[in-house]
Amino acid sequence: MKSEDIARLAGVSRSTVSRVINNYKNVPEETRRKVMQVIERYQFRPNNSARVLAGKKTDTIGLFIVSIAEKDNINRVYRNNYFSPFVDAVIDNANANGIYVLVNSIYSLQDYEKIKRAFLERRIDAGIVVGTEKEIDVIAQVASMGYPFSIIDYSPEEIVRKIKKGKVAVINSTDDEGTRKMLEYLIGLGHKEIGILSGRMNTYSGRIRYDTYLKVLAEHGIETRKEWVLKGEFIKKEAANEVMKMINHGKLPTALFCCNDDMALSAIEVFRNEKIRIPEDISVAGFDDIMPASLVKPALTTVRVPLYSMARKAVEEVLKMLGETSDNISIHSLETELIVRDSCTAVSGAGITNDSFTA
Amino acid sequence: MKSEDIARLAGVSRSTVSRVINNYKNVPEETRRKVMQVIERYQFRPNNSARVLAGKKTDTIGLFIVSIAEKDNINRVYRNNYFSPFVDAVIDNANANGIYVLVNSIYSLQDYEKIKRAFLERRIDAGIVVGTEKEIDVIAQVASMGYPFSIIDYSPEEIVRKIKKGKVAVINSTDDEGTRKMLEYLIGLGHKEIGILSGRMNTYSGRIRYDTYLKVLAEHGIETRKEWVLKGEFIKKEAANEVMKMINHGKLPTALFCCNDDMALSAIEVFRNEKIRIPEDISVAGFDDIMPASLVKPALTTVRVPLYSMARKAVEEVLKMLGETSDNISIHSLETELIVRDSCTAVSGAGITNDSFTA
DNA sequence: CTGAAAGCGCTTACAG
DNA sequence: CTGAAAGCGCTTACAG
Structure with missing residues (x-):
């Protein structure tokens, strides 16, 4: 027919x-x-x-998920917990607009060519990139051919610097404010010894969360120690190693700010095994608010990243740009939110209760 | 160019x-x-x-995810926990074969037309359907047009009965054996009072798990009680309601077999709130082995469903059928595995320890 | 308001 | 071994 x-x-x-x-x-x-x-x-x-x-659009957008984890790492935990809701949300929003979604995984630099290929073969009208280690040169190249792009979690400054022409939307969350809220919450609980379990520094959110940690502590005249600055790379296993190292080293901080929930969950496990009580002996805070965060005991105090809204925004922007003729680079930051649960408490003797802050 | x-x-x-x-x-x-x-x-x-x-294949397969949850249910927990790894795995395996994946969500019967549409518009060569409430008539229709299909979790008998012609692979896990292993493990621990929190009965796995529960108990001459047969529909909230009802009713069984992990997690939460200890007061078992199952305390004893292998099989079969000319309906059952963790223990006074079974 | 025709960028018998 | 040509199924100026 x-x-x-x-x-x-x-x-x-x-x-x-x-x-x-x-x-x-x-x-x-x-x-x-x-x-x-x-x-x-x-x-x-x-x-x-x-x-x-004959000249119509494909009505398909490409979703490219750059995965921090190895291809043969069966767990691929980071991605499952963090990206899945995002993928769901992109598909929902696209489908609601009659748009199809072609989903691709990117595990290596070489895989990055997939993006170019999908466009050159004219399979998709536009792209959304999420994940770690974004190969911005490839994206710049494709964008310069006129294909719209939404990029999640990337430095706006770098985008402006590297993308000379194209239709690009950068979608971030306000991780700086989120980090600030969390640290000021901890400081408010009386903490003066606050360690950090940092994320991947080649990631925008990884850098922002770390930089803001340093900044807020400095503003409050709080010093940290080398042994309390742990490098977890956003990965559970690395995080566990670093926490173990800190424990063996001796003195613990009274609170540990983890740059994502996966690492916080991992830290909690290590502490538990070492009979270090949470939050009595040490407060542990996370970032992202992934699903298990509310399920573990003690439930994790964390910063919620609005993944669903970010996904919707990414779809909206990319479709909007599809209808425009002129180039345009836009920057969007969606609100983060402090989620107080049970894994942080007042420093003993500080005379402050958790409740004063949840009210 | x-x-x-x-x-x-x-x-x-x-x-x-x-x-x-x-x-x-x-x-x-x-x-x-x-x-x-x-x-x-x-x-x-x-x-x-x-x-x-000009006659080439699209080199694209459609992945259709039928979601049990409502479209506007923000949590959509079932899907996130259970399907995400499956979606990942399908994409991985397809990409590894140079095949693209078009992912679609299906929330309503009406959405089911999306499947037909994708084929009629010639966007995809083949399809994979996963999720609840599969509208088999639509699939039969598309299959009869010659498009290969892999169907996850569906009754083989019904397929054979309803699909008169087409290239179809049905991929299941051995949920009957899995259920049997779990129940015999519980019975071995001395349990004679075993309740069930059942899943969706319009789902193949929901029915199998329930039917096998009845069968195994009968084989062992164990009777159950009406008040111990709970209907959870695979949904956390329903599960919580049913468990609460059972608690209010009075006597508890010594073990509760939950037909998926989500419900088991939900049950554990309710029990905890009611000061009913797990596993001391009641053993709780799950099914699926989703990510949080190993993270909660106590860690959940469950049956592992080999989602990754099922996804790979689904891709393999669909690509294989693409290369064949003749119709063919094949049935595949992948092995489930009993995962013993901490949420089940021997009935007190039974003189049996958990260890006798993990060895 | 509507049809005939050109054209989109490939692939593949066909003929040589 | 290789080129000219037909054809895939649409859309859209163009002419009326």
Whole structure:
């Protein structure tokens, strides 16, 4: 069944069938109805390849997930916990707009060519990139060909510097404010010895969270120690190693700010095994608010990153840019939120209770 | 840049360029090299729509995720925990074979038309369906048009009955054996009072797990009680309600077999709030082995469903069928595994320890 | 308002 | 071994 068949059956030309399908206004209601009837009767749907070849959009966007984890790491925990809701949200929002989503995993620099390939083969109209280690040069290249891009978690300054032309939206959360809220909450609980379990420094959020930690402590005249600055790379295992090292080293801080929940969960496990109580002996804070954060005991105090809204924004922006002719680089920061649960408490003897802050 | 440009630059015809791209054997090495050089120099990639229109495959499969949860249920917990690894795995395996994946969410019966549409528009070569409430008639219809399908978690008997013709692979896990192993493990621990928190009965795995529970108890001459047969629908909230009802009713069983981990986690939470200790007062077992299962305290004893292998199988089968001409319906059952952790223990006074079974 | 025709960028018998 | 040509199924100026 092709448009020619529909035309014959409806007693019109292929041109008219096409005009009906594409909602041209200069088709009389009578004709439109006649054609639609035949279309519905035969469940006709135009061949997408033919439409695209004739100049239509693909109505498909590419979602590229750059994964921090190794390809053969079966757990791939970071991705599962953190990205899944994002992927869901992108698909939901795209589908709601009649747009298809082609999802790709990127595990290596070489895989990055997939992005270019998908565009060169004209499989997609636009792209969304999420994950670690974004190869900005490839993206800049594709963007300069005129394809819109939403980029999640990337330095706006670097985008402005590296993307000379193109339609690009950068979607971040306000991790600086989130970090600040968390640290001021801890300081408010009386903590003066606050360690950090940092994330990947080649990641925008990794750097922001770390930099803001340093900044806020400095503002409050609080010093940290080398042994309390742990490098966890956003990965559970690395985090566990670093925490163990700190424990063996001797004196613990009274609070540990972890740059993501995965690492916080890992830290909690190590502490528990070492009979270090949470939050009595040490307060542990996370970042992201992934699903398990509310399930573990003690439930994790963390900073919520609005992944769903970010996904929606990414889709919205990319579709908006698709309809525009001029280049444009836009920056969007969505609000983070402090989520107080049970893994942090007042420093003993500080005379402050957790409750004063949840109210 | 199109194949014509490459042809001109390489001093050959479009036909020859096409033969090089499609690996025809009757191209002399010399010619092939010459053409490839130009292709690489200009980063040429053939327009996919043109190829498809000319008769090539799309090299894209559709992944359709039927979601039990409501569209506007922000948590959509079931899907996140259970399906995410599956989606990941499908994408990994497809990409590894140079195949793209178009991911679609299905929330309503009406959404089911998306499947038909994707095929009619010739966007995909084959489909994989996962999730609850599979509208088998739509699938049968599409399958009868010759498009291969892998269906996850569906009754083989019903497939054989309803799909008269087509290329279909049904991929299940051995939930019957898994259920049996779990129940015999519990019975071995001395439990004679075993309740069940059942799943969705319009789901194949939901029915199998329930039916096998009844069967195994009967085989062991163990009776259950009406008040211990809870209907959780695979959903945390329903599960919590049912468990609460059972608690209020009075006597508890010594063990509760939950038909998925989400419900088990939910049950554990309710018990904890009611000061009922796990596993001392009641043993709780799950099914699936989702990520949080190993993280909660006590860690959940459960049955592992080999989601990753199932995803790989689904991709493999669908690609295999793509290369075949004849119709074929195949049934595949992948092994489940009993995972003993901390949420189940011997009935007090039974004189049996957990250790006797983990060895 | 509507049809005939050109064109989108490939692939593949066909003929040589 | 290789090129000219037909054809895939649409869309859209163009002409009327």
